[in-house]
Amino acid sequence: MNTQERYKDKTNEDLLKLYKETGSLEVKQEIVMRYIYLVKSIALQMRDIYMSFSQVDDIISEGVIAIMSSIDKFDMDKNVKFETFISKRIKGMIIDLARKQDWVPRSTRKSTRDIEEAVTTLYNKLGYYPSVQEVTDYLNITPEKYQETMRKASLFNILSLDMVLAEAQGNEVGVTLPQGDKSEQPESKFLKKELTQVLAEGVGTLKENEQLVISLYYIDELNMRQIADVLSVSEPRVSQIHTNAIKKLRKHMERFNEEKESRNVSRVL
Numbered sequence: 001m002n003t004q005e006r007y008k009d010k011t012n013e014d015l016l017k018l019y020k021e022t023g024s025l026e027v028k029q030e031i032v033m034r035y036i037y038l039v040k041s042i043a044l045q046m047r048d049i050y051m052s053f054s055q056v057d058d059i060i061s062e063g064v065i066a067i068m069s070s071i072d073k074f075d076m077d078k079n080v081k082f083e084t085f086i087s088k089r090i091k092g093m094i095i096d097l098a099r100k101q102d103w104v105p106r107s108t109r110k111s112t113r114d115i116e117e118a119v120t121t122l123y124n125k126l127g128y129y130p131s132v133q134e135v136t137d138y139l140n141i142t143p144e145k146y147q148e149t150m151r152k153a154s155l156f157n158i159l160s161l162d163m164v165l166a167e168a169q170g171n172e173v174g175v176t177l178p179q180g181d182k183s184e185q186p187e188s189k190f191l192k193k194e195l196t197q198v199l200a201e202g203v204g205t206l207k208e209n210e211q212l213v214i215s216l217y218y219i220d221e222l223n224m225r226q227i228a229d230v231l232s233v234s235e236p237r238v239s240q241i242h243t244n245a246i247k248k249l250r251k252h253m254e255r256f257n258e259e260k261e262s263r264n265v266s267r268v269l
Helices: 012-022 026-035 034-043 056-073 081-100 105-128 134-137 141-168 188-206 206-219 226-232 235-268
Strands: none
Touching: 012 081, 034 056, 034 081, 081 141, 081 206, 105 134, 105 141, 134 141, 134 206, 134 235, 141 188, 141 206, 141 226, 141 235, 188 235, 206 226, 206 235, 226 235
């Protein structure tokens, strides 16, 4: 009887409990096989981040390793779903790889600058923020090209903020979940609480429309087109508001990092 047949009547939770009790490599392999679909899904969703320096198959292989590590670190007594736990770790792994690479191609950087300049030029000319059609006509590009560029630009801005957050946490917690019991240590808890407070303060310094876009995008999980409909503005305008907000948050967190570093130096002295 093969492994799949042997455990076909057991749920994923049953297998996790069984592994915690026995430490069986066979059970661990079965758990990994059941979550391969999640690795593939995340790898495809985030391919814009790593496509310039890695292949999907390589990311999937790294994701499998991340799952195997996560199985050992997962605490079933905490009120967290295993799917949520490994999803964050896999995404964190991809972002961590991207942090070590200049993952945004020069062509994407240029296309983003071209769009930003086109929006500014058309705004000065028309007196209002241009529509997607007006921007694409001005640049003589397809709407598909525009959407692709803006999607990558959003990823770049989000990743940039993630990198600053990781630096603020000393690259110990970063964008991935805490490991082992480290999150239970007073110093780690205090750092996470402090970081959350500083980030919230940063959001509080944003303009009202910037706060709204951040809320709709990250909390309500609306896309740029849906946010544009809610605010009754053009999609380029939403993208511009989002970009400006992320840049301000990044600067806010960079100042926090600098102050944190100064405090650390003072302690040493």
